[in-house]
Amino acid sequence: MSAFVVIGGQWGDEGKGRTVDLLAQEATIVVRYSAGNNAGHTIINHLGRFALHLVPAGIFYPEKLCLIGNGVVIDPEVLLEEIEQLESRGVSTKNLFVSDRCHVLMPYHRLLDELEEQARGDAALETTRRGVGPAFVDKVARLGIRMADLIEPDALRERLKLVLPQKNTLLERLYEAKPFDFDELYRAYVEFGCQLKPYVRDTAAIVIEALDRGEKVLLEGAQGSLLDLDAGTYPYVTSSTPSSLAAGAAIGTGIGPTQIERVVGVYKAYMTRVGAGPMPTELLGETGDILRGEGPEPEFGATTGRPRRCGWFDAVASRYSVRVNGVTSAVLSRLDVLDNFPSIQICTGYELDGQPVKSFPSATAVLERVTPIYEEHTGWRQSTSAARRFSDLPKEAQTYVERIEDLLGCRIEYVSVGPEREQMIIR
Ligand code: IMO
Ligand code: MG
Secondary structure (H helix, E strand, O other): EEEEEEOOOOOOOHHHHHHHHHHHHHHHHOOOOOEOHHHHOEEEEOOHHHHHOOOOOOHHOOEEEEEEOOOOOEEEEEEEEHHHHHHOOOOOOEEEEEEOOOOOOHHHHHHHHHHHHHHHHHHHHOOOOOOHHHHHHHHHHOOOOHHHHHHOHHHHHHHHHHHHHHHHHHHHHHHHOOOHHHHHHHHHHHHHHHHHHEEEEEHHHHHHHHHOOOOOOEEEOOHHHHHHOOOOOOOOOOOOOOOOOHHHHHHHHHOHHHHHEEEEEEEOOOEEEOOOOOOOOEOOOOHHHHHHHHOOOOOEEEOOOOOOEEEEEEHHHHHHHHHOOOOOEEEEEHHHHHHHOOEEEEEEEEEEEEEOOOOOOOOOHHOOOOOOEEEEEOOOOOOOOOOOOHHHOOHHHHHHHHHHHHHHHHOOEEEEEEOOOOOOOOO
């Protein structure tokens, strides 16, 4: 029995997808356990380049089971489209299953995400507008529709009869928006239910049986710890319950926490963030633009195409996420993006009004005001993309990785030097 988790240690887009694509080799099952199609996991392999939003990144191994756990919210239209696209490119989805406990993301969630963002005005969170936040609100408010309801027309009708009048009242009275027509919505979602029915299972039972047989199960996180509802930079966070933390993996999969034996945290060699919220090391000038454009996969959102905000590695925020996740080993991704910089900075501490800040601040207003304290490192100014062993890296790059390891307080087991499967150094 052993499950292991891959989580994002920063604000998302750390390279979880490609890490899962690699580590899936060790497992018989890969489970996505949280969030929805706000996530975008880019994977490049022998079949081409893929951006997955709901399907686990283990899908490229035909013999592995890929499960979408109960902690994920499913937009049926998006899932069906993703399945169709994968199939059309030669990737089989015959081993893909979805938990009957997953909540369904409905069109009114998408509309509400849009309207709520507009209503926030200058305080907008800059969500992905996929409806994920409102879908989790309904889950907590006990107004959700689950996959188990979606695939049973009678159950769906009963739930929708209860929920839709409330949503329509909200849309019409608060936002002066057009209400949804019951019959139209019902018919469309019965049809989605029919198409998805063959994929729906009690996925937790499948995982528990596999663990009982002694198999290894990989739990794939979405987003990053600093976007987590509890641990993140609230309110500039995502709404997933369970969280984007490793602790949420057990809940979002439907297993006990004692089954998890290893937590792999993925960290970029610098920082990025999409959407609003504090980011102490953000570089607003030319250096930020260079960081954004430098790599083979430039820093634009895989889900929304928005430019990602870029900055130097923030060891305060990253160490905090090592601790709140209980990270046991780390992946340092995209080291190659730093190849051409003559000098590279690492933020080793913060200062507020001239005083050192001891821990990662909870209050957004404080985090917005801190000044990063930097340590300067000499760049290596040569390509690392062909390195396959740690010793192949230039001395300065080795020093940079070792320094980050020291600051994180956990072993860096993998270093990526490019987006291809083989561009991952295993130490
Ligand atoms: P992956 O899994 C980066 C951000 C959004 C926004 C905030 C809330 O690819 O790392 P939401 O739509 O979730 O209500 O938006 O969270 N966000 C992400 N940023 N990577 C992600 O996922 C993200 N998922 C949500 O940009 O700031
Ligand atoms: Mg992403």
